[in-house]
Amino acid sequence: MNLKDYQAGEYAQQYEYRSFRPTLIDHPWLVNDSAVQSLLSDADRVLGELNAFSQLVPDVDFFIRMHITKEATQSSRIEGTRTNIEEALLAAHDIEPEKRNDWEEVQNYIQAINQSIEQLQTLPLSNRLLKQTHYTLMQGVRGETKQPGEFRTSQNWIGVSLQNAVFIPPHHEIVQPYVCNFGLV
Numbered sequence: 765m766n767l768k769d770y771q772a773g774e775y776a777q778q779y780e781y782r783s784f785r786p787t788l789i790d791h792p793w794l795v796n797d798s799a800v801q802s803l804l805s806d807a808d809r810v811l812g813e814l815n816a817f818s819q820l821v822p823d824v825d826f827f828i829r830m831h832i833t834k835e836a837t838q839s840s841r842i843e844g845t846r847t848n849i850e851e852a853l854l855a856a857h858d859i860e861p862e863k864r865n866d867w868e869e870v871q872n873y874i875q876a877i878n879q880s881i882e883q884l885q886t887l888p889l890s891n892r893l894l895k896q897t898h899y900t901l902m903q904g905v906r907g908e909t910k911q912p913g914e915f916r917t918s919q920n921w922i923g924v925s926l927q928n929a930v931f932i933p934p935h936h937e938i939v940q941p942y943v944c945n946f947g948l949v
Contacts, residue, residue: 766794776935783919783932790945836873843906845869869905876900891943915939 773786795801821827833852840847845866851859852870859867880897887893899913911917916936923929934942 765791766796767800768797778919778932778935781919781921781926781929781932783935785934785938786942788942788945832874832877833870836870836877840866840870840873843869865905872901872903872905891940894943915943 771787773784775782776785795804818824818827830849834849837845837847837849837852847863847866847870851863851867852874854867856864856867876897879900880893883893883896895913895915902908902910902912916939918936919926920933920936921929922931926932
Protein backbone atom coordinates (compact mmCIF):
# COMPACT_ATOMS: atom_id res chain seq x y z
CA MET A 765 0.00 0.00 0.00
CA ASN A 766 1.23 3.46 -0.82
CA LEU A 767 1.59 5.40 2.43
CA LYS A 768 0.26 8.46 0.61
CA ASP A 769 -3.09 6.69 0.12
CA TYR A 770 -3.37 5.46 3.71
CA GLN A 771 -6.46 6.36 5.72
CA ALA A 772 -6.37 5.66 9.47
CA GLY A 773 -9.85 4.17 9.40
CA GLU A 774 -13.52 4.96 9.20
CA TYR A 775 -16.55 5.07 11.42
CA ALA A 776 -18.77 1.98 11.37
CA GLN A 777 -22.43 2.08 12.31
CA GLN A 778 -23.19 -0.09 15.32
CA TYR A 779 -26.51 -0.18 17.13
CA GLU A 780 -27.22 3.42 18.09
CA TYR A 781 -23.70 4.75 17.68
CA ARG A 782 -20.73 4.74 15.33
CA SER A 783 -17.42 3.22 16.42
CA PHE A 784 -14.03 3.76 14.88
CA ARG A 785 -12.78 0.90 12.68
CA PRO A 786 -9.03 1.20 11.98
CA THR A 787 -7.59 0.29 8.60
CA LEU A 788 -5.69 -3.00 8.62
CA ILE A 789 -1.93 -2.47 8.38
CA ASP A 790 -0.37 -5.93 8.06
CA HIS A 791 0.74 -5.64 4.43
CA PRO A 792 3.72 -4.27 2.49
CA TRP A 793 4.10 -0.50 2.47
CA LEU A 794 5.44 1.71 -0.30
CA VAL A 795 6.90 5.00 0.88
CA ASN A 796 7.60 7.18 -2.15
CA ASP A 797 6.90 10.58 -0.64
CA SER A 798 10.12 12.57 -0.31
CA ALA A 799 8.80 14.44 2.75
CA VAL A 800 8.15 11.15 4.57
CA GLN A 801 11.55 9.80 3.48
CA SER A 802 13.15 12.93 4.89
CA LEU A 803 11.28 12.54 8.19
CA LEU A 804 12.35 8.88 8.42
CA SER A 805 15.93 9.91 7.76
CA ASP A 806 15.73 12.59 10.46
CA ALA A 807 14.27 10.06 12.93
CA ASP A 808 17.07 7.62 12.16
CA ARG A 809 19.68 10.34 12.73
CA VAL A 810 18.10 11.42 16.03
CA LEU A 811 17.98 7.81 17.23
CA GLY A 812 21.70 7.59 16.50
CA GLU A 813 22.27 10.76 18.52
CA LEU A 814 20.22 9.34 21.39
CA ASN A 815 22.27 6.15 21.29
CA ALA A 816 25.49 8.18 21.40
CA PHE A 817 24.11 10.28 24.27
CA SER A 818 23.27 7.13 26.23
CA GLN A 819 26.99 6.31 26.28
CA LEU A 820 27.58 9.53 28.26
CA VAL A 821 24.90 8.95 30.90
CA PRO A 822 26.52 7.57 34.07
CA ASP A 823 23.57 5.34 34.99
CA VAL A 824 21.40 4.49 31.97
CA ASP A 825 19.16 2.20 34.03
CA PHE A 826 18.33 5.07 36.40
CA PHE A 827 17.66 7.35 33.42
CA ILE A 828 15.27 4.76 31.92
CA ARG A 829 13.52 4.21 35.28
CA MET A 830 12.83 7.94 35.53
CA HIS A 831 11.36 7.99 32.00
CA ILE A 832 9.18 4.97 32.80
CA THR A 833 7.95 6.72 35.94
CA LYS A 834 7.21 9.90 34.00
CA GLU A 835 5.35 7.90 31.34
CA ALA A 836 3.36 6.05 34.01
CA THR A 837 2.20 9.24 35.71
CA GLN A 838 1.27 10.96 32.45
CA SER A 839 -0.46 7.99 30.82
CA SER A 840 -2.39 7.16 33.97
CA ARG A 841 -4.03 10.56 33.82
CA ILE A 842 -6.20 9.22 30.98
CA GLU A 843 -7.91 7.11 33.63
CA GLY A 844 -8.22 10.07 35.99
CA THR A 845 -5.28 9.42 38.33
CA ARG A 846 -3.66 12.44 39.91
CA THR A 847 -0.24 11.15 40.98
CA ASN A 848 2.74 13.29 40.04
CA ILE A 849 6.26 12.00 39.44
CA GLU A 850 7.46 13.04 42.90
CA GLU A 851 4.67 11.05 44.56
CA ALA A 852 5.28 8.07 42.26
CA LEU A 853 8.82 7.82 43.64
CA LEU A 854 7.66 7.67 47.28
CA ALA A 855 7.05 4.50 49.29
CA ALA A 856 3.44 3.48 49.99
CA HIS A 857 3.61 4.52 53.66
CA ASP A 858 4.63 8.05 52.60
CA ILE A 859 1.50 8.55 50.47
CA GLU A 860 -1.54 10.26 51.95
CA PRO A 861 -4.40 7.74 52.29
CA GLU A 862 -6.71 9.67 49.94
CA LYS A 863 -4.03 9.54 47.20
CA ARG A 864 -3.03 5.90 47.67
CA ASN A 865 -5.40 4.41 45.04
CA ASP A 866 -4.00 6.67 42.32
CA TRP A 867 -0.45 5.95 43.50
CA GLU A 868 -1.12 2.19 43.28
CA GLU A 869 -2.35 2.53 39.68
CA VAL A 870 0.86 4.32 38.73
CA GLN A 871 2.94 1.66 40.52
CA ASN A 872 1.11 -1.06 38.58
CA TYR A 873 1.85 0.80 35.36
CA ILE A 874 5.56 0.95 36.22
CA GLN A 875 5.59 -2.74 37.17
CA ALA A 876 3.72 -3.70 33.97
CA ILE A 877 6.20 -1.82 31.77
CA ASN A 878 9.21 -3.32 33.55
CA GLN A 879 7.79 -6.85 33.38
CA SER A 880 7.00 -6.43 29.68
CA ILE A 881 10.51 -5.25 28.90
CA GLU A 882 11.93 -8.22 30.81
CA GLN A 883 9.57 -10.68 29.13
CA LEU A 884 10.53 -9.41 25.67
CA GLN A 885 13.84 -11.20 26.25
CA THR A 886 12.02 -14.55 26.00
CA LEU A 887 8.63 -13.79 24.43
CA PRO A 888 7.77 -12.11 21.15
CA LEU A 889 5.44 -9.12 21.09
CA SER A 890 2.24 -11.14 21.24
CA ASN A 891 -1.32 -11.38 22.54
CA ARG A 892 0.07 -13.38 25.45
CA LEU A 893 2.46 -10.58 26.40
CA LEU A 894 -0.24 -7.91 26.03
CA LYS A 895 -2.63 -9.89 28.21
CA GLN A 896 0.01 -10.52 30.89
CA THR A 897 0.83 -6.81 30.90
CA HIS A 898 -2.84 -5.89 31.24
CA TYR A 899 -3.24 -8.40 34.08
CA THR A 900 -0.39 -6.75 36.02
CA LEU A 901 -1.76 -3.29 35.28
CA MET A 902 -5.16 -4.12 36.79
CA GLN A 903 -4.13 -5.92 40.00
CA GLY A 904 -5.61 -4.42 43.17
CA VAL A 905 -6.88 -1.22 41.53
CA ARG A 906 -10.11 0.14 40.11
CA GLY A 907 -11.13 -2.09 37.25
CA GLU A 908 -9.55 -5.20 38.80
CA THR A 909 -12.84 -7.09 38.36
CA LYS A 910 -13.23 -6.13 34.69
CA GLN A 911 -11.47 -9.03 32.98
CA PRO A 912 -7.82 -8.29 33.75
CA GLY A 913 -5.58 -9.98 31.22
CA GLU A 914 -8.31 -10.37 28.60
CA PHE A 915 -9.51 -8.46 25.58
CA ARG A 916 -12.65 -6.51 26.31
CA THR A 917 -16.02 -8.10 25.60
CA SER A 918 -18.18 -4.97 25.60
CA GLN A 919 -18.11 -1.55 24.01
CA ASN A 920 -16.28 1.28 25.76
CA TRP A 921 -16.02 4.99 24.97
CA ILE A 922 -14.46 8.26 26.00
CA GLY A 923 -17.02 10.70 27.36
CA VAL A 924 -19.91 10.84 29.77
CA SER A 925 -22.15 8.44 27.85
CA LEU A 926 -22.12 6.33 24.71
CA GLN A 927 -24.57 8.69 23.00
CA ASN A 928 -22.43 11.76 23.84
CA ALA A 929 -19.00 10.15 23.50
CA VAL A 930 -16.05 12.13 22.22
CA PHE A 931 -14.57 8.92 20.80
CA ILE A 932 -15.81 5.33 20.47
CA PRO A 933 -13.05 2.79 19.79
CA PRO A 934 -13.55 -0.34 17.67
CA HIS A 935 -16.44 -2.62 18.53
CA HIS A 936 -15.34 -5.35 20.94
CA GLU A 937 -16.06 -8.11 18.40
CA ILE A 938 -13.23 -6.94 16.12
CA VAL A 939 -10.58 -6.27 18.77
CA GLN A 940 -8.95 -9.73 18.72
CA PRO A 941 -9.01 -10.15 14.90
CA TYR A 942 -7.52 -6.69 14.48
CA VAL A 943 -4.79 -7.30 17.06
CA CYS A 944 -3.91 -10.46 15.15
CA ASN A 945 -3.75 -8.45 11.90
CA PHE A 946 -1.10 -6.24 13.48
CA GLY A 947 1.16 -9.29 13.51
CA LEU A 948 0.44 -10.43 17.07
CA VAL A 949 -0.68 -13.97 17.79
